[in-house]
Structures are given as C-alpha cells and as structure tokens.
Amino acid sequence: MTHRTSPWELIGEMPVRETLESGLEIVVLPKPGLKRTYATYATHYGSIDSHFRPDGSDAVVDVPDGIAHFLEHKMYEKPQGHDVFERFAELGAYTNAYTEYTSTTFLFSATSAVGECIDTLLRLVEEPYFTHDNVEKEKGIIEQEIRMYLDMPGERLRSNLMHALYQKNPVRLDIAGTVESIRTITPDDLYVCYRTFYHPSNMVIFLAGDVNPDAVIGQIADHERTRQLAPHAAIERIYPQEPAAVAQKRVEQRMPVATPLWMMGYKDDRVGLVGRDLLRRDLTISLMWSLLLGPSAPLFNDLYEEGLINERFSAHYSSATTYGLSQMGGETPDPERLEAVLLQRLGSEPLLPRSFERLKRKEIGEFVALFENLEELAFAFTAFHFRGIDLADVPAVLEDISLAEVEQLRQEHLRDSMRATSIVLPLATNR
Amino acid sequence: MAWSNAQDRFVGEWKDGVAFYVYPTRRFKTVTIHATWIRDLSTVDRSKGATLAQVMRQGTRSWPTRQLMAARLEDLYGASFRADIAKLGDKQLLSFHITVTNGRFLPGQPDTVREALDFLTQVLDRPYLVDGVFPRTVVEQEKTLVKRQIAAIINDKGQYAMSRLIELVADGQPFGLRKLGTEQEVDQITERDLTTFYQEVHRGAPFVFTVVGDVDADVLYQHVKERWGTSRQEFSAVVPYQGRHQNQTVVEAQDVRQGKLNLAYRTGRTAKSADFPALVMYSGILGGFSHSKLFINVREKASLAYYAYSRVDPALGLLMIGAGIEFNDYQACRSIIEDQVAAMRRGDFTDDELAFTLKAYENDILSEEDSPGQLIGRHLEYLLVGGGHQGPDLIAALAQVTRDDVVNVAQAIDLDTVYFLTSKEVHES
Numbered sequence: 001m002t003h004r005t006s007p008w009e010l011i012g013e014m015p016v017r018e019t020l021e022s023g024l025e026i027v028v029l030p031k032p033g034l035k036r037t038y039a040t041y042a043t044h045y046g047s048i049d050s051h052f053r054p055d056g057s058d059a060v061v062d063v064p065d066g067i068a069h070f071l072e073h074k075m076y077e078k079p080q081g082h083d084v085f086e087r088f089a090e091l092g093a094y095t096n097a098y099t100e101y102t103s104t105t106f107l108f109s110a111t112s113a114v115g116e117c118i119d120t121l122l123r124l125v126e127e128p129y130f131t132h133d134n135v136e137k138e139k140g141i142i143e144q145e146i147r148m149y150l151d152m153p154g155e156r157l158r159s160n161l162m163h164a165l166y167q168k169n170p171v172r173l174d175i176a177g178t179v180e181s182i183r184t185i186t187p188d189d190l191y192v193c194y195r196t197f198y199h200p201s202n203m204v205i206f207l208a209g210d211v212n213p214d215a216v217i218g219q220i221a222d223h224e225r226t227r228q229l230a231p232h233a234a235i236e237r238i239y240p241q242e243p244a245a246v247a248q249k250r251v252e253q254r255m256p257v258a259t260p261l262w263m264m265g266y267k268d269d270r271v272g273l274v275g276r277d278l279l280r281r282d283l284t285i286s287l288m289w290s291l292l293l294g295p296s297a298p299l300f301n302d303l304y305e306e307g308l309i310n311e312r313f314s315a316h317y318s319s320a321t322t323y324g325l326s327q328m329g330g331e332t333p334d335p336e337r338l339e340a341v342l343l344q345r346l347g348s349e350p351l352l353p354r355s356f357e358r359l360k361r362k363e364i365g366e367f368v369a370l371f372e373n374l375e376e377l378a379f380a381f382t383a384f385h386f387r388g389i390d391l392a393d394v395p396a397v398l399e400d401i402s403l404a405e406v407e408q409l410r411q412e413h414l415r416d417s418m419r420a421t422s423i424v425l426p427l428a429t430n431r
Numbered sequence: 432m433a434w435s436n437a438q439d440r441f442v443g444e445w446k447d448g449v450a451f452y453v454y455p456t457r458r459f460k461t462v463t464i465h466a467t468w469i470r471d472l473s474t475v476d477r478s479k480g481a482t483l484a485q486v487m488r489q490g491t492r493s494w495p496t497r498q499l500m501a502a503r504l505e506d507l508y509g510a511s512f513r514a515d516i517a518k519l520g521d522k523q524l525l526s527f528h529i530t531v532t533n534g535r536f537l538p539g540q541p542d543t544v545r546e547a548l549d550f551l552t553q554v555l556d557r558p559y560l561v562d563g564v565f566p567r568t569v570v571e572q573e574k575t576l577v578k579r580q581i582a583a584i585i586n587d588k589g590q591y592a593m594s595r596l597i598e599l600v601a602d603g604q605p606f607g608l609r610k611l612g613t614e615q616e617v618d619q620i621t622e623r624d625l626t627t628f629y630q631e632v633h634r635g636a637p638f639v640f641t642v643v644g645d646v647d648a649d650v651l652y653q654h655v656k657e658r659w660g661t662s663r664q665e666f667s668a669v670v671p672y673q674g675r676h677q678n679q680t681v682v683e684a685q686d687v688r689q690g691k692l693n694l695a696y697r698t699g700r701t702a703k704s705a706d707f708p709a710l711v712m713y714s715g716i717l718g719g720f721s722h723s724k725l726f727i728n729v730r731e732k733a734s735l736a737y738y739a740y741s742r743v744d745p746a747l748g749l750l751m752i753g754a755g756i757e758f759n760d761y762q763a764c765r766s767i768i769e770d771q772v773a774a775m776r777r778g779d780f781t782d783d784e785l786a787f788t789l790k791a792y793e794n795d796i797l798s799e800e801d802s803p804g805q806l807i808g809r810h811l812e813y814l815l816v817g818g819g820h821q822g823p824d825l826i827a828a829l830a831q832v833t834r835d836d837v838v839n840v841a842q843a844i845d846l847d848t849v850y851f852l853t854s855k856e857v858h859e860s
Contacts, residue, residue: 010536033457033458034458085722086722089720089721089790090790092787092789094798109794109798110794111793111798112793137734139734140717140734141737148738152588153586256685257586258582259579259582260582267781294501295498295501296505304497304572307575310579310580331583355857361509362506362539365507365509365537368508368537369460369461372459372461374801382605410452
C-alpha cells in the first residue's frame with residue numbers, strides 16, 4: 001500500500017489516503033484525544049443527475065426529479081432482520097444522510113464500536129433493497145418533508161431564485177423534487193440510479209477520529225475485496241446547455257413573514273473548471289464578496305446604518321463543476337431601495353489592499369478552525385473531492401491571489417444579463 | 432488557586448454571584464470565551480436586555496463603531512463574536528461569546544487568546560458612550576432591528592408553534608414570556624434608560640464566565656477577579672412549572688402548508704430530582720432518537736410525519752412533543768402519540784429499547800466533549816438548573832436506571848396542553 005501523506009505540520013493534521021482497486025477513495029484523518037469518530041460515505045451523485053447513460057447501455061435514461069434524495073431515504077430500507085437503523089442504535093451510534101445538487105452523503109457519528117459502525121455504514125450504502133411496498137410507504141414521509149420546506153420562507157426564497165436564474169440546468173429544481181414528481185418513482189428507477197452512481201469508483205469515504213488509519217483502511221479494503229468490483233467506465237451524465245441569460249429577472253411570492261426577504265444572484269457562465277482552477281475561482285470570488293459586502297465593508301455599513309439590512313445579511317459564491325453562482329440577501333424593509341443601492345455600488349466600490357490582506361488572514365484563521373468541526377470538515381472535504389480539489393491547497397492558493405485578479409473577476413462576474421432577484425413579501429393582510 | 436495542571440475538565444468556583452469555570456484542554460484548535468449576565472425574565476425589562484445585547488456590539492471605546500469591531504475580528508484571524516439573548520426557564524441570559532483560532536496553529540504564532548480576551552473585556556466594560564450615554568442613533572437603529580426580530584418569530588413555524596405551546600402552558604407565569612419582549616416595550620426604551628440598565632446589569636447581575644481551550648485557568652481567574660470580582664447579586668435557581676391544566680387543547684390557523692402538532696406534559700421532576708435520570712431515559716425511549724417510539728410509530732409505520740420527537744426541559748420539568756403533519760391527520764397523529772405515552776405508562780417497552788436509549792445518550796453526551804460550544808452550554812445549564820448530573824457523571828446515572836424506575840416516572844406524566852397550528856382553509860371548513 002502506498003499512503004500519500006500531505007505535509008500539514010503547521011496546523012498539526014496528518015490525513016492518510018488510499019485508492020482501492022475498485023476505484024473507491026478513502027481518507028482517514030487521525031484526531032487524537034477526540035471522543036467521537038465521524039465518517040461519511042458519499043457518492044458523486046445528486047439531484048441534478050437525472051439524465052444519464054447507464055454503464056454499458058446505449059440508451060439515455062430519464063428519471064423523475066427528486067430521485068437522488070428519495071434513494072438516499074430508501075438506502076436505510078433493508079430486508080427483515082437486517083435493519084441498519086436498528087443496528088446503529090444497538091451500537092449507540094448516530095446516523096444520518098443528506099442529498100445535495102451534486103452529491104449524496106451517508107454518515108455515522110460514534111464514540112464506541114467504530115469497527116462495527118464502519119461495517120454497518122458499508123452495508124447501508126452497498127446493499128439496496130427496494131420493493132413496491134417500501135417505495136410507496138416512503139412517499140408519505142417525503143411528501144411531509146417537502147411540505148415542511150414549503151412553509152420555510154428562507155427555503156422558498158432560495159428555491160425561487162434558482163428557478164429564476166437558470167433556464168435549463170437542473171440546479172433550478174428543488175433537491176427533494178415535488179410532491180407530484182416523487183409520486184411517480186418506482187423500484188426500477190431506484191435500481192437504475194443505484195447501479196449507475198453507487199459504484200466505488202464514483203464514491204469516497206472520509207473518516208476522522210481517534211483511530212489507527214492503517215487499521216481503518218485495512219478493514220475497508222478487506223471488505224471491498226469481497227465485492228469483486230472493477231473500476232467503472234466514466235459515467236456519462238447529460239446536462240443541458242445553459243443559455244447566457246436568466247429565466248426570469250425577478251420572482252415574488254407572498255407568505256406569512258413579518259418583513260420582506262430579498263435575495264439576488266449572479267449565475268456564472270464560466271463552468272467546467274476543476275481542481276486548482278476551480279478552487280482559485282471560488283476563493284477569488286469569495287474574497288470579492290467579503291471585500292464588497294462582508295461586515296467590515298463600507299457598503300455593508302451604509303446599508304446597515306440606513307436600516308436596509310441586519311447583521312445576518314451575507315453574500316457568497318458557490319460552485320461545482322457544472323454550475324457556479326453568487327447569492328446575497330437577507331431580511332429588509334425595502335427590497336427596492338436595497339437592490340438599487342447595491343446595483344449602483346457593487347461594480348464601482350473601491351477594493352482596498354489593506355482590507356484584502358485582513359480578509360486573507362481571516363480566511364486562514366477559519367481554515368485552521370475548520371479542522372475542529374468534524375461535520376463541516378467532512379462536508380468541505382467531500383465537496384472538494386468531487387470537484388478534484390485538494391483541501392491542502394487552500395492556504396497556498398489563497399496566498400497567491402492578487403487584488404487585480406479580484407477586480408478582473410468582478411468585472412467578469414457581475415453582469416446584468418446573469419442576474420435575478422427573488423423576494424418573499426408579507427401577506428397583504430399582515431401589512 | 433492552583434488549577435494550572437487541570438486538563439479536560441471544568442475547574443472553578445461560584446462565589447459572590449460570579450461563576451468562573453475553565454476547561455483547559457489541548458483537544459481543540461480554537462479557544463472559546465463565554466460571558467453571561469443572568470436576569471429574571473420580566474415584562475419590565477426583558478426588551479431592554481434584548482436591545483442592550485444588540486447595542487453592545489455596535490462599539491467600544493477602542494473600536495467605536497460596528498464596522499471597526501468587525502475589522503478587528505477579521506484581524507484576529509476571523510474570530511467569531513456574538514452577543515445574544517437566550518432563555519432558560521424563567522431566566523433571560525445576555526451572552527457574549529468569542530471564539531478565536533489558537534495562535535499556535537498560525538504563522539508567527541500570535542497570542543490570539545489574549546487579544547480575544549481583551550476584545551471581550553472591552554465589550555463588557557468599556558462600551559462606546561457619548562456624554563455618558565449610548566448614542567441615540569445607535570439605540571434607535573438597534574431598536575428597529577430588535578422589533579423586526581420579534582415580528583420574525585412567525586417565519587419559523589416549528590419554533591413558533593413550540594413557543595405558543597409554552598405560552599399556553601405558562602398562562603402568565605414568567606417562563607412563558609418571550610425572551611425579546613414586545614414591539615411596544617422596545618418602543619418605550621430611551622438611550623438613557625438603556626444606559627442605566629447597562630450600569631445595573633454590569634455592576635450587579637449574576638455573572639457566569641466560562642472558557643474552553645488551551646489556556647491557563649489561574650491567569651484567567653486573576654483577570655476575572657480583577658475585573659468582575661466585586662460582590663454581585665446571588666443567583667436564584669429557575670422555578671419549575673407547577674401544573675395548571677388538564678388536556679387544554681388550542682387550535683390556531685395560519686396560511687401554512689403543513690400542520691404543527693405540539694403537546695406539553697407535566698413530569699413533576701427537574702434536573703435536581705433524584706430520579707431525573709429515569710425521566711431522561713423515559714423521553715429517550717419515547718421520542719429522543721430514530722429508534723424511539725414516536726419516530727417508529729408516527730413516521731416509519733404510519734408515514735404521517737417527517738419528524739416526530741420528544742424532549743425534556745430540565746429546568747421546568749416539562750416534556751414536550753412535536754410533529755409536522757398533514758392537517759387532516761390531526762386526530763390520527765394525536766391518537767398515535769397518546770398511545771405511545773400510554774404504552775410507556777404500562778411499561779410496554781423492550782429491554783432493547785432501554786439499552787439502545789442508554790447507548791444513544793452515551794454517544795450524545797460523549798460527543799458534546801468534542802465541541803467547545805456544547806461543553807459550555809451544558810455547563811451553563813447545569814449551573815442554572817442548580818444541580819443534577821452532567822457529562823460522564825450523567826452517563827453513569829443513566830446506566831443505573833432500571834425498567835421500574837422508568838415505569839415509575841411514567842405514572843406521573845400528565846397531559847397539560849395541546850397546541851395545533853393548522854391552515855386557514857382547513858380550519859374554516
């Protein structure tokens with residue numbers, strides 16, 4: 001075995017990596033002294049992957065919206081006597097799972113019986129069991145989950161913004177799908193998605209805790225050998241071409257909220273980057289938003305003093321290989337005025353070198369602190385992994401970014417044709 | 432004091448109205464410092480507390496504006512600072528927290544901990560005043576934001592329904608009061624009132640100071656003694672709930688897509704009670720985890736909800752249940768929930784349920800030790816409830832609980848109030 005270890009001396013971390021013959025990647029981060037072991041098993045498969053060519057097939061498959069999330073729920077279903085929820089409970093471990101646009105993640109968090117928990121996590125992800133009855137039963141539960149989101153103003157605000165920004169890219173759809181779309185899901189649909197995307201060469205395991213990394217990797221490697229899976233050919237995912245214009249400039253919804261919620265987004269048409277290039281773009285635009293609208297920025301200050309925003313107002317960039325976008329927003333008594341001030345100043349606000357150095361320092365401090373929060377660390381690690389980014393590259397790339405680069409990206413990114421606004425307004429009777 | 436050799440446990444004392452507790456450890460990459468003033472919750476000044484917490488993060492004498500404070504925190508390697516209002520039973524907590532990355536892990540090894548402590552001290556002791564009072568523009572600006580926050584409670588339906596339930600149970604007692612007060616109360620606050628209120632709280636309110644991280648407890652103790660060591664008011668423990676209602680049911684309607692069903696039960700016990708660990712086990716078996724009765728029966732078997740849980744308020748001695756459901760499933764869901772409570776009363780739970788619950792708590796409690804914020808939170812709760820068990824000690828107490836103990840506490844659990852938030856259309860038809 002060749003374990004590649006990155007030099008992490010300054011921050012005192014020593015991750016150990018391994019790629020198995022099946023293509024499965026494993027990363028173990030020893031955390032001496034911590035009580036908890038936190039592990040995630042993730043597939044590079046999310047809500048946007050509903051159009052693809054299964055391995056060895058010529059036909060393109062279309063599956064219902066929300067199926068990746070439905071599949072995540074159904075992975076917990078096992079034949080009688082093999083229940084994984086119960087097994088985790090017996091081991092005293094916590095388990096959960098979540099689905100995003102580009103990935104699905106299963107996890108456990110345990111303070112004892114780590115070896116057994118690893119086995120159970122492997123079984124959770126590697127043994128599908130879908131029947132007509134168990135699929136039908138799940139529909140009621142997921143319908144309630146979707147309805148819960150429908151009552152959350154922040155969720156509606158974001159969801160409406162994505163619908164407005166994107167014309168074709170499936171990030172425009174809600175991750176859980178709709179009450180109608182999930183009703184059409186069948187066990188066969190689930191098996192097709194499972195076989196295509198839950199293959200080791202499309203997956204990664206991340207584990208952090210007070211463990212012996214070689215023992216953990218050895219245990220997983222032994223188990224995986226028994227599955228006798230060879231690496232998969234690359235999965236052909238089919239995404240529509242996204243036009244360089246938004247679907248809708250503006251979308252409004254009325255809900256029982258006290259004060260209007262406002263959110264504005266810029267979609268990025270520079271997609272397809274991976275690895276260091278993607279990381280660099282991500283960090284550069286993030287620094288731009290901190291400079292323009294971070295809590296110490298003059299523009300933030302003026303908006304705050306005018307009473308247009310509260311301290312939770314924020315702006316950030318998020319990206320994957322298939323999409324990228326900036327979002328900013330919060331609660332405001334006057335969405336029109338807020339938007340007008342921002343549009344007037346975002347493009348011309350001076351970007352100051354002193355603030356730039358300060359914000360890089362902030363990023364470095366936060367990067368180090370990330371290693372003490374295992375949930376956030378596993379999340380960041382997995383997100384980066386599926387984008388071909390090595391977490392270890394963050395400090396060096398950050399250091400290398402210049403203010404001129406930020407300025408250049410600002411001019412490129414803040415384009416009117418790529419901008420949309422979402423607003424949630426109070427019900428008429430509440431006013 | 433000689434606490435310099437202590438590791439991985441809280442050391443400190445509670446004397447003259449000042450609770451000083453430090454958890455020295457090398458497990459973390461950050462240091463978290465937390466300071467809290469405690470007030471009895473009342474309609475007279477709760478809104479002043481809420482406004483004060485906001486105003487105090489708008490400027491100190493060293494960094495007179497919000498913007499300069501924000502820049503200072505960025506300079507401190509992105510230290511995070513919060514000033515907020517929390518509620519525990521009938522207490523209002525004005526809390527100030529700062530978390531900073533330990534300089535040991537940063538280029539040049541700066542002493543970030545000392546600077547973070549200095550920042551927090553400036554916030555508490557040297558707020559920015561003009562002619563001896565908080566600047567009017569700042570106070571007015573923050574009053575507006577507090578009023579918006581008060582109104583925003585309707586945005587989160589699950590939280591709103593739970594807060595309505597507590598109000599109905601309390602029926603005028605202080606623990607039912609909302610922690611931020613009302614818009615009318617905020618309107619009446621002047622910058623002079625707020626300054627006087629600050630001076631009173633700063634001088635005399637019971638004060639809790641807690642730190643988790645790689646620090647020297649003796650050095651911190653000196654700092655606290657010098658700054659805040661003068662005699663302060665003694666803290667009075669939270670008053671538990673004495674039952675008032677029998678099956679009170681309240682249904683309210685709003686423009687919502689999902690109904691929220693919440694139930695409150697009296698338990699007759701608080702964290703101080705000798706058999707409180709049995710109540711904790713009871714709640715765990717009923718609805719604390721995904722192997723629990725509520726999750727299995729409401730969600731997995733009947734597919735009526737995405738979430739269904741129970742939890743115990745250790746200060747008030749209330750057991751609360753919550754579920755998000757279809758409007759028309761109100762009766763069905765309520766029956767399933769009440770059936771599970773009845774099953775508990777009959778002792779109708781397996782040894783596995785008991786064993787799984789113990790293990791799940793063990794996992795939860797040990798996991799708290801990996802999070803500075805949770806370590807501080809649970810220690811604060813332990814102090815304010817005025818006793819009981821916490822941490823590994825609580826695990827040991829839970830392990831002693833027998834089936835009979837659980838059945839015994841189950842006998843005393845009585846339904847107090849049910850609150851159902853439904854949709855306008857369904858309610859009117």
